[in-house]
Amino acid sequence: MSARPILVTGATGKLGQLIVERLVALGQPVRVFTRRPETARILFKETVQVAAGDFGDRPTLDEAVHGIGRLLLLSPISARLVTDQIAVADAAVAANVARIVKISGSDWTIEPPGNSISGAAHAAIERHLGGLPAETVSLRPNAWMQVSLANTVRQAIANGQVIAANLNAGIGYIDARDIADVAVHQLLADRVRGRTLNLTGSDVVSFRQIAVLLAAALKRPVAALEKPPQTVPGHGDFEHRAVAQFVRLIAAGRAATTTNVVATLLGRPPRTVAAFISEQLASATAVPEYQP
Ligand SMILES: NC(=O)c1ccc[n+]([C@@H]2O[C@H](COP(=O)([O-])OP(=O)(O)OC[C@H]3O[C@@H](n4cnc5c(N)ncnc54)[C@H](OP(=O)(O)O)[C@@H]3O)[C@@H](O)[C@H]2O)c1
Numbered sequence: 383m384s385a386r387p388i389l390v391t392g393a394t395g396k397l398g399q400l401i402v403e404r405l406v407a408l409g410q411p412v413r414v415f416t417r418r419p420e421t422a423r424i425l426f427k428e429t430v431q432v433a434a435g436d437f438g439d440r441p442t443l444d445e446a447v448h449g450i451g452r453l454l455l456l457s458p459i460s461a462r463l464v465t466d467q468i469a470v471a472d473a474a475v476a477a478n479v480a481r482i483v484k485i486s487g488s489d490w491t492i493e494p495p496g497n498s499i500s501g502a503a504h505a506a507i508e509r510h511l512g513g514l515p516a517e518t519v520s521l522r523p524n525a526w527m528q529v530s531l532a533n534t535v536r537q538a539i540a541n542g543q544v545i546a547a548n549l550n551a552g553i554g555y556i557d558a559r560d561i562a563d564v565a566v567h568q569l570l571a572d573r574v575r576g577r578t579l580n581l582t583g584s585d586v587v588s589f590r591q592i593a594v595l596l597a598a599a600l601k602r603p604v605a606a607l608e609k610p611p612q613t614v615p616g617h618g619d620f621e622h623r624a625v626a627q628f629v630r631l632i633a634a635g636r637a638a639t640t641t642n643v644v645a646t647l648l649g650r651p652p653r654t655v656a657a658f659i660s661e662q663l664a665s666a667t668a669v670p671e672y673q674p
Contacts, residue, residue, distance in 0.1 A: 386451030387411040387431060388569055389479075391470055394421050396528060397485060398456055400562035402426060408566070415446045415470075437466035440473065447477040452569050456485040461620040463503040468510050475514050482511060483568045485561070486520040489580040490636040497631060500624035512577060519574035521564060524582040525628075525637055527658045528558040534589070535662045538596040538604045546589035547611035547633035554582035554640040557653035567647050575647065582640045583652045595656060599663050 388405060392398040393414035405412045406429045413431040416422045422432045435442025437457060447453070453474045457466045471482055486492070486508060491501030504520075511518040525531070530553070538544055564581055568574050587595075593606035611633050614626040631637065644652040 385411060386449055387413040388452045388454060389413045389415060389433070389446060389450040389474065390454040390456075391415045391437075392454075392456030392458070392485070393430075394418060394425060395456070395458070397526075397558050397561060397565075398454075399425060400559055401454055401565050402430060404562055404566045405569070406430065408570070410570070413446065413450065415443075437462065437469055440469065443470060443473040444477075447474045447479065450474065450477060450479055452481045452483070453479050454483050454485070454565060454569060459500050459503075459621050459624050463500070463620075464506050467507045471507075471511060471514060475516055479516050481517040481569070481574065482514070482519075483565055483574070484508070484511060484518065484520040485565065486522045486578070488524050488637065489522040489578075490524075490631055490639065491628065492522065497636075498624065498627045499620065500627070508578065517574050519568050519576065520578045521561065521568070522578055522580050523558075523561045524554045524556045524580075524639065525632070526558045526561070527555045527583075527653075527655065531555050531592070531655065531658060532662060534592055535596065535659060535666075538593070538600070539663075539666055542603060543605045543607055544589055544593040544596065545607045545609050547609060547629055548635075549590040549593075549606050549608050550588050551633050551635050552586035552588040552591075552638035553632060554584075554586045554638060555655055555658075556581055556583045556644070557658055560644050560648070560652045564644060564647055579643050579647075580639075580641045581643055583655065584640055584645070585655060586638045586640060587655045592655070592659075595659055599659055 393402050394416050414422050415433045419432045419434040433446035487501045487504035491498035492505045508520045590606050593604045597604040611629045
């Protein structure tokens, strides 16, 4: 690994923070790209270089990519996903970046095509990366425990309910810390492992099973309720439409997949849903009394 810094976009977000912390702990030089340099300073102190800018502002991108060796490419789901990520990747290639590790969409949003606007956007970026003169790998993580499962746990703590469009639909949830571990592995490895990596946890767990796990852990009833999925709006906010499509795909069982990619790359099994639920409950400071 050269001493050229690794540029991390989305560094102040949920996954980006985990990736930066790991790279810093390994003594890697890191530069973060952010619209909020003060927030980055609070989060990372003096451990990283901070490049202030916006994906839509090419001069700030050109400055941020100057002298970097590798790029961790992450940006939020939005109508600008393709434009923003291609702008970052192209700027990085113009600065002779050697490797790009992209955080992509879940595999089931991308394959088969035609089911998800977010998956289609990530697929378009993956295709663009494939044509660039740099090593590239796209990580396709399944639904993150820290997002959808954490919401389900919070709901059960607050209301004693797990609500899903299909209680029998399973998800091969992945812990975001495992995604971060794989991202760091792929940034620092001698070579990347293929063009796309489908990252999942080791178990498929249904909403009904989650309700049972939560009831046992909370030692109180947790009701499992089905609620029909909302209609996907024909137009309007991109993220809203993308999330409505995720709900329908999950209800159809599309996220019920596991792979052995995390274990193969990291040499240890992925973190489990049961362990995540235990941690969440242990860290919930004020668990309100359940009112039947
Ligand atoms: N949640 C899941 O289950 C899941 C599953 C598969 C894939 N994913 C993918 O994960 C990604 C989201 O990751 P996340 O949840 O960690 O993101 P996040 O917490 O929403 O953070 C978004 C980051 O993007 C940065 N950002 C936003 N707009 C920017 C702009 N115009 N210029 C520069 N930086 C900008 C923000 O930085 P500043 O505000 O500091 O500028 C922030 O660090 C998406 O691509 C999504 O498709 C998520």
